[in-house]
Amino acid sequence: GCTKEVEPKVETEKINVNVASLKGPTGMGMVRLLEDKPNFGENIEVNYSIESAPDLLKSKLLNKEIDIAALPTNLASIMYNKTEGSYQLGAVNTLGVLYVVTSRDDIKSINDLNDKEIGVSSKGSVPDFIFNYILNKNNIENININYIVEHGNLAKQLISGDRDLALLPQPFVTMVTMKNKNLKIAMDIQEEFRNIEGQDRHIPMGCIVIRKEFAQNHPQVVEQFLKEYENSIKWTSENVVEASKLIEKFEILPSAKMAELAIPKSNLVYIDSKDSKDMLDKFYELLMNFNPKSIGGKIPDESFYY
Amino acid sequence: MRASTIKLKKIIYILFWIILWQIIAVGLNREVYLPTPINTIKALFNIVQTKGFFMSIFYTLLRVFTGFLISFILGIIIGLFSSFNRHIYDLLNPLVISIKSTPVISIIIIFLSWFKSGIVPIIITFLMCFPIIWTNVVEGVKSTDKSLVDMAKVYKVSKYNILKHIYLPSILPYIVSGSLTTLGLGWKVAVAAEVLSQPNYSIGAHLYDSKIYLETESLFAWTLVVIILSFIFEYFFKYIIKLKMKGRI
Amino acid sequence: MRASTIKLKKIIYILFWIILWQIIAVGLNREVYLPTPINTIKALFNIVQTKGFFMSIFYTLLRVFTGFLISFILGIIIGLFSSFNRHIYDLLNPLVISIKSTPVISIIIIFLSWFKSGIVPIIITFLMCFPIIWTNVVEGVKSTDKSLVDMAKVYKVSKYNILKHIYLPSILPYIVSGSLTTLGLGWKVAVAAEVLSQPNYSIGAHLYDSKIYLETESLFAWTLVVIILSFIFEYFFKYIIKLKMKGRI
């Protein structure tokens, strides 16, 4: 026989934890972690990275380059549904970040949108659904929605003055208001949402996704990470000026000044996965009614929540 | 070997690759990463039945052909002028080289902020195809047998006839190979531009949807649609060329 | 005409386009859409001074060259085998055609979920370049003057010498033109793949950042970097070729 002694697994084997977040609001809450690099114990090394595109994060989760990532909530559901539950939701980290931006003076309330032309980025995206949901509930029908590909192109039109009314997410809202002084926030979509659904309702837009295989192998790492992450978010919300400096340092936003303006309007939160189920179920249902594909076909079940 | 045997052999070779794909996909057993050919075909059937299917294909084709046709005609005409006039060549050459070396993705990003999303794929196709056809025409003229041109000059054959009977047939293979490259490339670039610009009816928008919704089967199925259409084009184009070239070689 | 006059003329032609750009940009007066050449150059200077600049270029180049080199070597070797063995050709042809007609964007999307993001641009470059080199080698062999090969066969010249002295010199122009196309293309596709996969040090990631931060000047500046590098390559490659081709035509 050619049996060969298999070396017993050495205790001291290194565990690499790869954590990624996105540029923009979902990443802002993580700066304290990025800065401190808290110790997760011996032989555990946590690598942080900042990515630009949600799609890319998705790919990197799929190819196992990343274990823990901050993602849009609908993407979390898609990943869960499409991989027979290989990915789980760790926590909700961002509520809504949508605003109506304008250079006009005649837009004060949602009803003023009647008979107007508004720019919205990416038809069929989550912001589009939420916006349409709100318009429906307010019976606003005479509105001309102009779809523009990508937030950036819409932002360019606002900055150059070629467009005077648009729906945008953070940090583009802050960016355009900084680059063109005529622009201001006319409406907070989150507020409009609460006006319809009740004051305790929120739009959960961003969350933490964990690779299930990783979570099963290293539960204590995940536990500790979530705790540290919660602290980081809290710190960011409370120490805007310092956090902004870090945000610039880690290139999550191009400038600290922008971050200072963006943080308060980005609704950073930490909601435990178990506590978020109710909120997410309702949110997913809303999306499902628009397009089931946008959450991967069905509302994720119990085991989606870590 | 009879024609039917050759066909059979070709089919066997193609089957070889499909079976290889099936084996790998089954072995991997992860539909999000690599769907089996069978599931891809299933997804293809689903796609074909959706109501926007033919419209999407039609509009994508329209964009590709518009871009291609403009490049084809301008490429040949301007290419000929550049070949016979040093100044025009020197003026255009840096522009063509620059266009050639500009990453498509930059062009798409820039143009998306300039133009309507339906037009961007056409412009991109043009910018991809024109330099190739232009270069091939210039190359073709260069490679024309000078001794035949000399012969024609001695016999005082008119410029028009020299162009028609010596230069054009000489550059024809270059134009054909340029057009083939170009058709394949333009087609792919147009789809890429669509993915990024997502005009209403377009194959690209469907690819984009498949991507963001992680529907790998339909990503594969739409990709297959592109490949199949590519094959049909190439076949069609070669067929036309063969008809036109009868008598020439 | 003296060499210096020719150089001067070329510079004038290039200046023509730059001035045209300046005029349009000033006329448009919209920096977010179209920055002036001057502002682009300014942005370029800023970029060059950032600390990641040379690293980004270095790693992007490394990816492009790795992809290119693998395609180049495999393309020539496999191309030669396919040319002289009908079965290998028939087996590979459908694969090559399929790769050629698959939209890069699909390939990038698919591969991103399979491989590490730093590798994807290399693979994409390979998949772009290999079919072109392969096809050009096959074409080159086909276009080799049969009467010279016949001559060599009558004189019982060894296969090795026929390959070295008749086939290789005949396909050389095809390989050169294929490589030139390929270098330009691979380079652009690699950058596109980088934009979508954003590996740590890469030109593509910078392009993407410029895009999302609406920094049109730096988008133009990075694009300019790509174009300039393209020019340098092409020049360099042509120079090497000229050295190697001395004596052959």
Next chain:
Amino acid sequence: MSISIKNLNKSYDDLKVYKDFNIKFEKNKINTLLGPSGCGKTTLINIIAGLSKYDSGHIEGLDFRNISYIFQEPRLIPWLSVYDNIDFVLKGQFEQKKRDQIIRSHLELVNLHEFKDYYPENLSGGMKQRVSIARAFSYPSNILLMDEPFKGLDMSLKQDIINSFIKLYEKQPKTIIYVTHHIDESLLLSDYIYILNNSPVEIIEKISIFEEKRERDLSKEYFLDLKEYISSKL
């Protein structure tokens, strides 16, 4: 007017082919160039045809002339049939009907009427040469340049073609410059024979033959002696 070349200088890189070379080709006569391979004959007629540049010198007598040229290689257009190859050079000269008649009669002359729809690649070496001859003869020229026109032809065909050529020439004389390596043929056809040699080229000898072309008999003493003499000079 005759064609005069004065003080011609021409080199390829270091190779000086012509140095202060002078020659005059008589009007409406057959001027033959005899000379060793590689001496510069093709170079000279290429210069006259306007296809080669020269370093310095003067060429007179070429204004408003139509030139026919039987090149040293056939120079047929591969994608045109035998018929169309000839039609190609006649297009600017005659209208369709006239062209058809001219082409047919000249294909007859070179015995290729049955092959008019063949493409060059399907012709034998001699057949290609004959197409080139038919093309040159059918073109309405007042100068005819011929670079070894009758090579690759069999004896009897050559005889026929030469006879037809003489007839055509006598009906409509033109200035002909004729390069050959055949002393016999040159004796049959020439009014003047220039024997070239050396490098740079020099005219070794100019021979005039006044006898009527159609009456020349090469077995006559005069021609046998002349042949002997020329051979000794080459």
Next chain:
Amino acid sequence: MSISIKNLNKSYDDLKVYKDFNIKFEKNKINTLLGPSGCGKTTLINIIAGLSKYDSGHIEGLDFRNISYIFQEPRLIPWLSVYDNIDFVLKGQFEQKKRDQIIRSHLELVNLHEFKDYYPENLSGGMKQRVSIARAFSYPSNILLMDEPFKGLDMSLKQDIINSFIKLYEKQPKTIIYVTHHIDESLLLSDYIYILNNSPVEIIEKISIFEEKRERDLSKEYFLDLKEYISSKL
């Protein structure tokens, strides 16, 4: 062993060139093919060289033979110099030093030693032909195919080359198939002359000449008569 062709059939599309054709080329003799342009001579030697397919028939006597072939066109490799063009076919045959010596002596023979570093495009028509001759002669063959080998050469050079050729041949005889349109040259060189004609090709006449090659004098009665006779047959 001689080369025997039995019941050869060969057509191009509708054109039947050979139909049940038989011919035998004698071993170590010079076998000449005389026949009109386009009759099928090149086709036949291409078949013997293994370059053309034929529809049916047998060819005997080609096993283990080395063949030299002077093609109807020079077929030089454009990117190799004159020297390297010859070296190319000798590579498998001799070692470097021997090759060098062979090439130099054969370039001498065709009077091209000064042009050994020229590329084909810089040679005159006759010079290319001479390179092709040198290549064929320098190759160690026992069969030599020559398709109008001496065309485009001037008289005196041709005479020299033919004389050298006879010497080479006598020192080391080989089976030679020689296509020409020159009756004189065929009389000078041939052991056997086959006169071909018609379509499909037929052998009209087979003529044997037994006189020593280096002693032949074409002005003798015998050869003059023979020439007359052959001319009448063509």
